[in-house]
Amino acid sequence: MSGYWIGIITILAINIVFAYGIFLAVATGQLNLGGAGFQAIGAYSAAWLSAEMGMPLYVTIPASILVTGLIGFAFAFPILRLKGVYLVLGTFAFAEVVVGIIINSDALGGAMGLPVPDYIDWPVPVAGAVVAALICFYIMSTRLGLVVRAVHDDDVVSDLMGVDVRMVRVAMFALGAGLAGLSGGLYAHAYTYVEVQTFNSALSIYVLLYVLLGGAQTPWGPMVGAAFFTLVPELLRNLLPQMKVAVMSVFGVEGAVTPPDESWRFVLLGVVTVLMMVFRSEGLVTRQLVERLSHPFRRRSSNATQKEAEA
Amino acid sequence: MLLVQQIVNGLMVGSVYVTVAVAFTLTISILNFLNFTIPTLFMVAGMVGWGLAYFGLPFGLSGPLAWPLALAVGGLASVLCSLLVERFTFRYMRTRHGDSTEHAIPLVSSLGFLLILENLIRIFYGSDSQRFPGPSSDLTAQIGGIFVRIPQLVSFAIVMLLILGLVWMMKSTRIGRGLRAIAENPDAASILGVEPNRIVPVVFMLTGLLCGLAGALFAVNYGEVSPQMGEDIGSKAIAGMVVGGLGSLWGAVAGGIIVGLVEMLTIHFFGADAVQVAVWGALLVTLLMRPQGLFGHNAIGKGKL
Numbered sequence: 001m002s003g004y005w006i007g008i009i010t011i012l013a014i015n016i017v018f019a020y021g022i023f024l025a026v027a028t029g030q031l032n033l034g035g036a037g038f039q040a041i042g043a044y045s046a047a048w049l050s051a052e053m054g055m056p057l058y059v060t061i062p063a064s065i066l067v068t069g070l071i072g073f074a075f076a077f078p079i080l081r082l083k084g085v086y087l088v089l090g091t092f093a094f095a096e097v098v099v100g101i102i103i104n105s106d107a108l109g110g111a112m113g114l115p116v117p118d119y120i121d122w123p124v125p126v127a128g129a130v131v132a133a134l135i136c137f138y139i140m141s142t143r144l145g146l147v148v149r150a151v152h153d154d155d156v157v158s159d160l161m162g163v164d165v166r167m168v169r170v171a172m173f174a175l176g177a178g179l180a181g182l183s184g185g186l187y188a189h190a191y192t193y194v195e196v197q198t199f200n201s202a203l204s205i206y207v208l209l210y211v212l213l214g215g216a217q218t219p220w221g222p223m224v225g226a227a228f229f230t231l232v233p234e235l236l237r238n239l240l241p242q243m244k245v246a247v248m249s250v251f252g253v254e255g256a257v258t259p260p261d262e263s264w265r266f267v268l269l270g271v272v273t274v275l276m277m278v279f280r281s282e283g284l285v286t287r288q289l290v291e292r293l294s295h296p297f298r299r300r301s302s303n304a305t306q307k308e309a310e311a
Numbered sequence: 312m313l314l315v316q317q318i319v320n321g322l323m324v325g326s327v328y329v330t331v332a333v334a335f336t337l338t339i340s341i342l343n344f345l346n347f348t349i350p351t352l353f354m355v356a357g358m359v360g361w362g363l364a365y366f367g368l369p370f371g372l373s374g375p376l377a378w379p380l381a382l383a384v385g386g387l388a389s390v391l392c393s394l395l396v397e398r399f400t401f402r403y404m405r406t407r408h409g410d411s412t413e414h415a416i417p418l419v420s421s422l423g424f425l426l427i428l429e430n431l432i433r434i435f436y437g438s439d440s441q442r443f444p445g446p447s448s449d450l451t452a453q454i455g456g457i458f459v460r461i462p463q464l465v466s467f468a469i470v471m472l473l474i475l476g477l478v479w480m481m482k483s484t485r486i487g488r489g490l491r492a493i494a495e496n497p498d499a500a501s502i503l504g505v506e507p508n509r510i511v512p513v514v515f516m517l518t519g520l521l522c523g524l525a526g527a528l529f530a531v532n533y534g535e536v537s538p539q540m541g542e543d544i545g546s547k548a549i550a551g552m553v554v555g556g557l558g559s560l561w562g563a564v565a566g567g568i569i570v571g572l573v574e575m576l577t578i579h580f581f582g583a584d585a586v587q588v589a590v591w592g593a594l595l596v597t598l599l600m601r602p603q604g605l606f607g608h609n610a611i612g613k614g615k616l
Contacts, residue, residue: 031415078599085345086602088418089553093594096546100588201542205347205422212419263430270430273423274399281416 006122010190012230013125014183019210019222020132021180024172026208026216027140029152030080031088035207037095038177040199042068042184044102047114047194052107057118057189061128064185065178072177076170095204102196113195120189128186132179136219139175148172209269213276215283218290225284233265240264316457317575323463325571326470327532330525331548332555332563333474334518340558341494341514347421348396350545351428352389352519356526357536358432360385361441378444382530386523393519396424397512432538440537443530466528473524477517478560486513494558547574550594556604565605569593 018039025032042064049055049063079090102108139145150158151168159165188194206229214225276284331353338346363381400420451458481487489510492500501507529544530536547570555566570590577589597604 031418082598082602085339085343085557086598088345089549090595090598093550093553093591093598096591097588097595100585100591104584104588201546205425209419209422212415263433266426266430267434270423270426273426274420277416277420277423278399 008230008234010122010125012227013122013129014186014190015207015210015226015230016129016223017125017132017186018180018183018207019214019226020136020219021176021178021183022207023136023211023216023219023222024139024176024179026211027148027152028169028172029155030169030173031208032091032173032176033088033204033208034091034093034095034098035180036199036201036203037091037098038068038072038180039184039187039203040095040098040102040196041071042181043188043194043199044108044114044184045181046185046188047116048108050116050118050189051114054117057120060118061182061185061189064188065182068181068184069174069178072181073170073174076173076177080166080169080173092201092204095199095201099196099199111196113193116188116192116194118189119192120186122190125186125190128182132182133219133223135179136222140219144168209273211283213273213283215285217282217287218285220285220290221283228284229269233269236265236268312456314579317579318572319457319459321572321575322568323460323467323532323571324574325551325568326463326467327525327529327544328548328551328570329474329564329567330470330521330528331544332551332567333477333560334521334525335548335552336555336558336560336563337477337521338514338518339552341490342417342511344400344417345421346396346518347418348393348424348428349518349522349548350541351425352393352522352541353526353529353544354536354538354541355392355428355432356382356385356389356523357443357530357540358385358436358441358538359388360527360530361443361536362436364444365441382527385530386520386527389523389526390516390519392424392428393515393522394512396421397515400424429538429541436538438538440535440539443534443536460532463532466532469524469528473521474560474564481560486510490514547571547590550590553594553604554597556606559604559606562604562606 018035021038022032022035045067046060046064049060050057055063075094079087079094082090103111108114140148147158147163147168150161150163151165155165210225210229211222212225214223214228215221331349334349334352335346338344338349360378360382363384364378400417451460452464453459481491489500489505490513492503492505493507493510497507525544526536529540548567551566551568551570552563553566554569555562555564570593573589573593574586577586581589
């Protein structure tokens with residue numbers, strides 16, 4: 001495989017792990033807009049253990065999960081009293097505070113960043129992505145997954161039915177934070193350098209968009225979302241100049257055309273986001289779609305179609 | 312004396328935050344919608360104003376004193392963008408799905424608009440910061456040993472007048488009563504004859520207007536605009552809004568000024584690197600200790616449109 005594809009596969013795997021981390025919070029109805037903060041904690045704990053303490057890989061990566069998970073747990077208890085807009089703002093503020101603390105801390109290299117001595121090749125992030133996906137699929141297929149869905153759909157009724165709503169939310173949030181930390185640890189070792197500017201608010205926004213546009217109803221959603229929004233921009237990198245040439249030739253301009261600005265890719269991402277929210281706000285992959293694809297030949301009774309029409 | 316000077320500076324910086332924070336709090340209190348395009352609208356006003364002043368206005372209107380006109384057009388651009396956002400985020404978002412993350416839908420599309428507007432500006436104007444050809448910022452007045460820049464003082468006064476007008480509008484006009492009715496209970500309001508489709512765009516127009524004004528004041532006062540200028544101001548305005556209390560106009564005013572003061576005093580005592588931690592820490596502590604903020608009431612998020 002060429003270096004180009006190895007780079008894409010590595011970042012794709014890291015994005016999938018990251019998206020699953022946010023997915024676990026979103027699946028309980030909590031929008032976590034602080035993803036970059038958790039990834040930064042994971043990346044910096046792995047980088048610090050590796051660079052300053054000389055710890056090997058099999059210590060640093062579990063440590064990045066553990067540290068981030070614990071911080072997520074400690075943060076989730078107070079912050080999950082908040083709902084809706086307040087929660088979004090609280091998680092967003094958390095990420096900003098984490099980044100601000102890292103910039104001001106000399107031990108973590110401040111704005112300069114930390115070099116990481118150990119390098120991991122692409123199989124490790126891919127293995128991480130597979131493990132994260134399996135964990136999420138397993139959780140969502142158990143009784144806990146059912147409870148998570150109930151809490152997402154109606155927390156008051158779940159509470160009445162004896163579900164400990166707060167506990168479920170805190171547990172899923174902390175677990176998600178752990179996965180986001182894992183993605184950070186993988187990032188630190190795959191790029192052998194961590195820099196605080198990477199973990200900006202745009203990253204938190206992108207990862208939340210992966211999950212919501214992919215669909216938060218099933219564990220397929222984050223994977224599809226992350227894959228779509230990692231691979232499509234790469235395709236557009238080649239496709240956009242060709243499109244511009246085609247458009248220009250319609251207007252009668254031939255020959256050399258300056259390649260379009262890189263920013264057009266993000267404009268397209270924004271347009272896709274807005275259109276998705278108008279036409280399919282549940283995300284690309286819905287529960288219905290998964291059911292239909294997993295039983296392609298089952299004839300649906302009129303009762304089921306009626307239910308779907310209502311839903 | 313230096314400390315008093317810093318406090319005055321904080322008040323002046325705060326007036327820009329106040330304007331943006333009021334825009335945020337208006338959409339949140341009435342529509343329960345955290346509008347992430349607001350910092351971008353602010354940036355659009357400043358950048359379009361700069362572009363027109365720099366590349367020249369159409370119809371041969373360019374002259375040495377064309378910058379106020381350019382900024383006015385920039386503000387208009389921000390109002391138009393805001394109405395566009397309304398058309399595509401809010402009008403079709405009447406809860407189709409019984410879903411507890413449904414408040415996320417307009418929020419996510421506003422994130423989409425953030426990407427669109429910011430990158431379009433980058434494509435057409437580049438991503439460097441630009442010097443705005445405004446009035447010279449050396450116009451200072453000295454009051455008892457304290458230096459005050461005249462443009463900043465004027466913008467502070469404009470902002471305060473505008474907010475007084477806004478409070479009056481919300482309290483006493485037909486539109487304001489309709490908006491408050493929608494904020495409290497959209498269903499009852501529409502039964503009683505408030506038409507959401509006609510009155511919701513008013514919120515977005517006001518948002519665009521406030522952001523346009525803030526962008527123009529920022530361009531004049533600091534003499535510098537860039538496609539990134541919205542991020543910093545936006546985050547501080549959000550912090551101010553939360554500290555003051557979501558949904559309260561005077562809370563947003565107080566919060567914006569508090570954030571301005573915190574920023575200046577942090578720079579004074581700890582240096583510029585600590586500002587981010589101080590401002591966002593204030594937000595986080597407020598959310599944890601007193602989520603309704605200093606002046607807010609805890610009814611936000613009850614009424615849904």
